[in-house]
Amino acid sequence: MSDPDGASGNKLTVARRRDRSGSGPGIVDDLLVTRPIIGSADMPVREAAALMTERGQDHLVIPLTGGTYGLLTDADIRAGVVAVGRDIDTPVGELVAGPVPVVPQGTAAVDALTVLFDRDLTAMPVVDPAGAVVGVVAAVDFIAAPAGPGMSLRAQVSRAGNIGDLTARARRIPYLMADMVRREQPVHEVTAIGALIHDAVVRRALDLVLERHPELDPGALTWLSLGSNARREPVLTSDIDSAVALDDAVPDEQIDSYRIAFGEVNEVLLGAGRRIDENGAIASKPLFARTRSQWRSAAQGWVQAPLENKGMIFTSLLLDSRPIWGVLGADALGGLFAELRNHPGTVGLLLAEALSYKARLRSMRDVLTRRADTFEIKEHALTPLVNIARWAALSVGATELDTRARLRAAAGSTMLSEAQASELVEVFDVLQRVRLTYQVAQFDRGEPVGDTLDMKRLSPLDRSLVAQAVREIAGVQRKMTNMSHYLPVAD
Template identity: 25%
Template sequence: MTNSIAIRIADFLGKYPPFSLLDDVQLNSIAQEVRVSYFEQGKAIFLKDEKVHDLFYIVHKGAVDLQKVKENGEPETIDKCDEGDVFGLRPLFAKENYQINAITDEESIVYAIPIEHFKPLATSNANVGNFLIESFASNTRNPYSSEHRGKLFDDQDEISFKQEALFDLQPVAVVKKMITVSKDTSLKKAATLMSKKRVGSVIVVEDKKPVGIVTDVDFREYVGTGIFGIETPVEKVMTSPVICYSKGITLAQAQLTMMKHKINHICITKDGTPNTKVKGIVSEHDIMVSQGNNPSVLMKAINRASSTPKLNRIQSKVLYLLEGYMKNNIPVTHVSKIIFELNDATIKRTIVRCIDKMDAPPPCNFAWMSLGSQGRKEQLLHTDQDNAIVFEDVPEDKLEETRAYFLKLAKRVTKRLNIIGFEFCPAEMMARNPKYCLSLSEWKQQFTTWITSSGMDDILLCQIFFDFDITYGDVKLTNAISDHIFKTLKENKLFLNRLAVQALRNPSPLGFFRQFLVEEGGEKKDLFDIKKRGIMPLTDAARLLILEHRVKNISNTAERFEKLAQLEPNNKELYLACAYSSKVLLKFRTRQGLKYKSNGRFINLEDLSKEDKVKLKRCFKTIKEVQELIKIRFETAYHS
């Protein structure tokens, strides 16, 4: 007889990772063993120091608070589990007592899953194991903190990469238009095909499976020396067996394989063995060509570029580099730093070339400031350019003449950046706008006005200017602006209160029944705005809180939260969770942008896996909690 309860349980579990990563047979076998438990509000599922159960749990309905017990014995909620959230798993693998409490926040139905039935699946299924390492490595709010990373199975440390090493982790471009021949094909015919197609090898196949390879080296070694005649079958000279890999082999893997086996071609098959259909080929020449996407090579090319079209072509390679990093799941912290440096160098090179083409050198010292995502070192995709110029104070009678020079320079620079791929800012927040091409004294006065007398609309407009980074010019000018900002802020707490109200204008993007809030009309109808509803709330929160502490020279959102974790140990877990969430959301946007050749802002939720949706929901929990902190700290109810 069919167990209808087990079927319903399997249907539910299949919606959420890691269970969604199991096949139907595995899922049904787990569902058969699940124990269903009902808990009233306020009941303990387990308590700190309690001996670990032989079960772990997933919330079916209701909510469960995970609580850390403070030194004074008072419980503090560090995470809230709702529908589909798993808890109580790490202690089972770590073989330790519970380190936290699990208390129901409301009436709840919880599924209890025996570890003896689940653990074999976790250890044998790579996808399940990887997900658990990422998602459930701790029972804290921030399951991805370095303190707990990887403790499910081992003590892996977070890998640290050099920029050159990151390049080696890119996938090799596979040539799909290869030539295949049968064993009895003559060397003459094979050579004719290679010459006609301008390729350096032919793959010998049997039932479409690779059994050998003949390269131009073989023709030199065996035919050119007279060992074999041109009518000899290729079988006599082919190299066999063929070294095979599946699609996705990295540059490092390919290079090491060629060195190890003393070959210059690798065959690509469906499963990476000679037992499946051949899909393409990688040659030593292909790898040499790929070297052009090494970040150090690209940096040299940028610094030597003598025209805007050349910079445009280099930027296309930068995007290819970015795509390789995303495919190989390189940590976004490392990726951001490399892409920022390449973008920054591109802007700098553009400025230098434009100065060289001006009728005269700059009349005084100046600095080009990058604002917004580039100023925060978060501009992975080509989005709007936001920039400004600050120039040295000059005599009053020279002010407008000096400004005219820099406006002319800015128009040339922004035009060329637009050609390269950095679109014009729709709001004209660019250095070519006279409002944002100011002397040092004018900038100081502008920030004083914003901080001391801004209304809500002004604050919405000006807050991007608190995320600036110098790209070119005199750093003393930008440092002077920073010093002035923090001196003025010290005496004007009201500005921070108003900034706090603006930081709350985009609340947590989950609506009733924990569904994503999507656009309701227009061409973006039913799409999710990840910038407005995900990235901006964290960006705004980080800016506000770092300004409150008057910390200079940290503009990156994740780095701001990591600094805040040091400054406020009592909120460390929350801030580290915010840092992590900002990286996750940036990665989501980047992947969407690369996939659809866009700025990645609007996401079709149907394209996301259940696992991705769960990850996003976890990020949005963090947004809600940091916004709650802001509401209390800045008393926003009195200033809205």
């Protein structure tokens, strides 16, 4: 394609879609179409099934103790009664495993969807500010929401019958994310949907590879997503980073066989258009595929001596980890860093490491190589901000993963005021929007997609916003550096 003005002289813009149907933030309230059916734990299954049939719904809300709720579904009745020949007068409470997460009214649809898939649920109750159930949302309800196209692609990925089907479907991810950008959906929703589909690609790749290795037990591993995908913040340039925790019962001589299979998973992901950094964190490497006891032993060493054996690097990596296969939940590795806050010296060193990545518009290398008109948005802005959020969340004992949630959790703490946290959330949104919009414009033009911005190709407004964002991050870093002198630096 000819470019008479030179590529660096043209503004990079994304064509906005006139038809924005299905766009907009979207909240769970918009997905509630019928009133919920409320049952009780002591009602017989016979009565519950009749009530569900009468109302044409496949779930029943069951109030539990402590203001919590359970859900009885058609699937529960089939598995817990029909399949095992159980008496249909069995109390419903014997089939309901326990409380399910609830979604407050006003929750963004994409946030509710993320919880639904993370917890492998079929539905969740929606509650009002007083905690009363006002409805139930299920996965099918999100098809008409802004996340609908993404959920359709996720379903297609999950049903891929072979590696060829999987790779073809996964290669549509950048097109989907680009379309969401054109529809002007909030960037944190675009990246959250991208992460949900990435997770589905990895799970299906694991399925298909492990089917070829009957000697390996799929139930003996927990696959951890790391980095931006774990934080649900992937853009078009994001790598798929990973680690695996194996059951302690896996014999040492078989661990290498698992790692070989994980290497095959990497090949599938590469073929599917996902980025894999062979020199980074990938589950096929011995350092990133260990038994749970080996991970715990290593973590104890990193906490007690963070300057040895790349302790701070591994700690930061695993603080940004999320299980997507196997043992789900925050305790997938047995509370790997539960004692970290009891080592203030280590926490202080982590803060110093976080602050060592300075936010700046240009580095000395840029000046010496006369690249003053380019800006490394990830290295010089987003990485410093992500590091601040990770450390701030750790300092207050928060378990959130995504950067925006971490900043909000740490707001009002000693090291991060409410105002600073609010400013940094806004800064993160601005930087992610500029970054992803720039990449989509490159993608549309058939150019290599990257994180190096040619500032002349940004609009004057975006140039100003980026400069202001960097100043905000640098200002917070300076304040944190001054306050860090009052923190212990050794245990």
